[in-house]
Amino acid sequence: MSTQAGATAGDGTGRRGRTAARTRKAAALLTAAAAVGTLTALPAGAAEEAPLPAYAFDPAGQRIQGAASSADADVLEPGKTYRDTLKKDGKVYYRLNLDTTKNSYVSAVAVPKPGGKAQYGDGFRIEIQDGTGTQCGYQDVNFATGDHVRPLAGYARRIVHPDETGCQDAGTYYVVVERESDATSSPDDWELELQHVTEPLLRKNGPDKLPESWPSGTPAPPVGKPEVREGGAGFHTAVSLKEGEWRADIRPGQTLFWRVPVDWGQQLFATAELGSSNAGDDLVSNALALALDNPARGFVDLQTVSYTGKPATAALPPQRPVAHANRTSSETATRSLQVAGWYYLTATLSPEMAEEYGDTPLPLILRVTLRGEKKPAPDYDGDPGIFQVTGADRDAAASGASGAAAADGNTLMVALAAGGIGLGTVLLVGLGAWTLVARRAAGS
Template sequence: MKTQRGRGVLRTGGAAGVGVARALAGALAAAVCAAALPAQAWAAGALPGRAGEAGVGPYTFDGAAQRVRGAATNLDAERLKAGGTYRDTIEKDGKLYYRVDLDALQNAYVSVVAVPRTAGKAEYGDGIKVSMRDGSNSQCGYQDARFGSGGFTRPVAAYAHRTIEAGSSGCQQAGAYYVLVERTSEAASPDEDWDLEIRYLSEPGVRQTGPTELPESWPSSTPPPPAGGPQKRQGGAGFHDATSLRQGEWRADIKPGQTLFYRVPVDWGQQIHASAELGTSPSGDTYVGNALVLSLDNPARGHVDEDTVSYDGEPATLSLDPHRPVAFENRYASNSYTNALRFAGWYYLSATLSPEVAKAYGDEPVPLTLRVSVTGTAKSGPPYAGDAGPFQVTGDDRDAAASGQSGPQAEKSDGMRLVAAAGIGSGTLLVLILGMWTVLARRRAARAPQSAPQAGTAGFGPPPAW
């Protein structure tokens, strides 16, 4: 084999050289692809569905989430840090503990998004329960998230919280608290693991206590549909990259088994109203019960409300019930819907189309329209003793809603994933080049006279002309 050098490019002559070059090129391409694909799959979290069913839509996890392993007992639990996002998995009927260290001033919220890996039928009781407990195992706050009447798997969210309340004695002290995540399953439920996205947020205490009684009257009527006509705005694939919306009528396409995520800024004193409509299908008139689920979650990813509608190929519409305006005193309500409307910030809407629709109408997307109204005049927030963080609406939030941006952290994470993939690919390329140098140098040394080796040929490193 002849080796030619010229202008910094290493060329190999002869059939053997061509074979080596092709092999190296193929190895390089495979290595770079292998390096890039896991990052994409990790971000999407999607797996194919069972035979004859639509695959579960990809879920976008927070790219900055840390891996954590839930413990079987509270004393072995790993500690979560405020502001952090984590990932874990839970098996059927599993129970996982995590630890949070709390002071006696701030409210704490730990949310869990459960993401089944395949789309399909779900039993009524399937879901998760998230609770926070103190050192004596007293339950501070909990929430359930179940597939319920929807009857099919999809991402569901719930949170547990510790709320500081004047005059209350339970769960008010500083110290170690434990978050318990329990997966509830029926005997007929699939055995597969579910992925979990866990987020821990803290809310500052207030400098002075405000009213705890809720007003007797509040606007409970449904506003007229927003004017202006439909505008195209496709949803995100998770809470992390939810598409921002303001008041209006929004058009998207949704496939069977897919969940689309949106977020809407709702300030103190305001109400959010939402409805969803499935458009007509030219493929038939088969009846599918509970074909579309529309869910509402609060800024801490605590569940607020949901509704379902059936589909037979004709237009089908559902509307979430009107709820009280966002107010600090809502946290003192016994009604779970009102209790969750306890702070301002981004409220999340998610729409899921049943995988059963694929059996009746095929895998083609179905037209979806969301109608969103935000009513009421924005008011000043409570006198927090610190930065309100995500529990407020800023001018930037309103700008993001007007332009349809996805979550700012999603943009940052996407960039970091690209950088990481490129870094892995570059490292692979460097290893292959060094290996190529070594092989060529050794072959040259074997043909050369037995004399002192020239720099860059018998040793490691590039040939002299490089």
């Protein structure tokens, strides 16, 4: 039974039921007004019986159908999220209407059916092309470890810059998503979550050369008693983290999502340690995968570690500080560290762990370190949108709010500001209503 089901199981239909419902409604009002994101983990016993949580798609995602030909492609609007389905060996097209005032990034998150089998190299390519078929940008992402499936994220970009030779005109462009699968891989359809975001250009283009030297050493990880931060079930519900040591429980076949705000000039270091087990000592290759994706959901890096019942750690290698000039690099990881904002960490536990160690949660310790002082943002000719770190982002990282909860909180604050109502007023009104309802319930 899920925590949601448990919370609603006691509803009544009589007077007491209605009173209890009003009490819960008032409490919900206070919770929304405070805009504090909280997560409740399932007890270990309940987790063993429950199915794995499904991938948490953005509920605002609009259903769309990729076309077999570019001539029939539907438009992906900037700032919106979409849902689609990708068949085995499928190839689909979407349309972009682009001008010359912004850079564009289109991402795809492929969500295979849990429990499916994959061969080494299975995955997809996402590409942006102009009307002549010229490639503007692409990314290939795959199950580097093979054996089993997990959510895959990748993006393509179209950059407007005087030094670029192609894809510089305003007009119609196309996004192509093509799936590659071995004949022995699971034939199930993949669900797709698509997102189109834009980035303003610089007011004045400066030197784009990358510095030859950069701090490539690995700092000592944070130590201390880990604080519980269960991961989310998708990019939309990724749980916010700041620098520190964090604890979660992860089941075989499960993928957990977190996000960390990384500002200009900062470096992100992360390790994921899978705790020991007394259930056995058999080797499971590539038991734990730790992946990093950028704010536009572009792939940065992936590391795996095998497991024999003893503690095992997957560590992301050192990467350059986040910088606008990184986009000129030919190296995938460096090129993906071109924008500030929320960087996503995902941990996946191989379903093969269930065969050797049982289908029970194992403890996971996530250690996150941020190094480097914040540097001034590029001189953008407009609002950078998601490509920045705000005070609200740092608050979310400190509180552990999920991306969805933080977005709901921002919506509430905007509504309050537009109405000229202060949060304190809402809290006082809500507290008064809650107290009144509680007193009436006690009198009954």
